[in-house]
Amino acid sequence: MSAEEVIDERKSVRQFEFERHAPEYRPNFEAITREMHRTCPVAWSDTYGGHWVAAGNREVFDLARSPHLSNDRDVHGERRGYEGVYVPTPPMNPKAPVVRGGFLEMDPPEQQAYRQALNPYLSPAAINRWIPFLDEVARACLDEKIDTGRIDFVDDLANIVPAVFTLALMGIPLRKWSVYCEPAHALIYTPPASPDSKRVWRAAMAMGADLYTTMLEIRETPRPGLIDALNNLRIDGQPAPDIELVGALNLIIGGGFDTTTALTAHSLEWLSEHPAERAALSGDREVLLxxxxxxxxxxxxxxxxxxxxxxxxCTIAGVDFREGERLWLSWAMANRDPSLFPDPDTVDLGRRGNRHFSFGLGIHRCIGSNVARNVFKRMLLAVFDRMPDFHCDAAGAVHYDTVGVINGMKHLPADFTPGPRLGPGLDETLDALQTVCDEQRPAAPVVRSDS
Ligand code: HEM
Structure with missing residues (x-):
């Protein structure tokens, strides 16, 4: 048997047509997942140029922690030609400089240097200090809508709070949130063939330009935050190249915005559909949140x-892999593995020992998990307190057409009983918070909830 035939057999016994960018994938996700868990927890799929797919919890666990896997994206063909963490590799904008996806598309030790620089700003203790800030931004978002009885939870809340907070952490003026928010969100759900894609690319270029300018400005006149931490990063005594710093900043924005928005929107939609669970969670939040x-x-x-x-x-999870092959680690499918999560397709708000895969695992585990959890919780509590009887309008809810990159939502309109405003609107609030942030640097900012 030739080497070629051995390779074919390796793949053919695990063949599974895996097309996660197809519109049918989302509604059939649970059935596809069950089938893969049953027949091939590590499958070979010919889609996207051919790649392995890991769906079982044990297999994803072992693979994600293996030293034989690389995240590197060799955009200039200077190393081993690897293609990074997107499958398929996304198209490049020919008019924009080629940037890899920050340290998510690097291997150690380079990647670790970036994490070490950012970690102090993202630890649980550092993030807890921002809770009054988060409450104030969420309060202002809800005040913009509270007397109307109608809100779009995506546009009016879940897009805004993560964006404003990420900018605050970075040291970017808060009022610029809209420059960053729209492209960060739309880049994910707008396919290259869409008539809207040119406009989205233009917005992304404007965001990139602002990010680069702000980075240089902070280098000139330092103010503490994630950008300053990256400006001060040294690898073998040298500053990181600007192009890699821009990649890292884009990664923080990409990581920080749309993911938390997606989590919040889906959770609010589910809670609207499950009033008994919503009442239990709101009423017993100390225990259940x-x-x-x-x-x-x-x-x-x-x-x-x-x-x-x-x-x-290498051989991992019983599969012989060859150098250069591509692999997709499905956190979503591992999260539905019944051997780890009893009754995996049911939401159990009190689930114990929930060792989910949603922040990844291994050396690239999400560095923003404390941010995500806190931002989500503060938004949810604000809605419970101010709009306790909210009801989402199922006909108006818009999910992303495909869930290839982010399992997100574009819109989630809802009705509720109107209530009184509690403070100034968003712009005024952001101006007040900006003053507090500026005054309180250089210490990791502590802001007052009454500002
Ligand atoms: C619900 C919200 C979030 C989810 C579900 C999420 C998910 C993930 C996952 C799965 C990874 C690992 C990727 C891999 O191993 O290939 C990751 C990495 C990362 N996330 Fe998050 N994330 C969230 C929020 C955030 C936030 C708020 C930030 C920033 C403030 C952030 C920044 C990052 C960065 C920089 C990495 C790369 C870490 C590295 O390569 O070492 N994420 N995230």
């Missing part, structure tokens, strides 16, 4: 998976 947050993360898996390249011939 943490476990419910983890369960929503598990069930909706906002970032459904990530790609890798096999960096050395």
């Amino acid at each position: 943490d476990s419910a947050t983890e369960e929503f993360l598990r069930y909706f898996t906002p970032a459904p998976g990530d790609g890798r390249t096999i960096a050395a011939d």
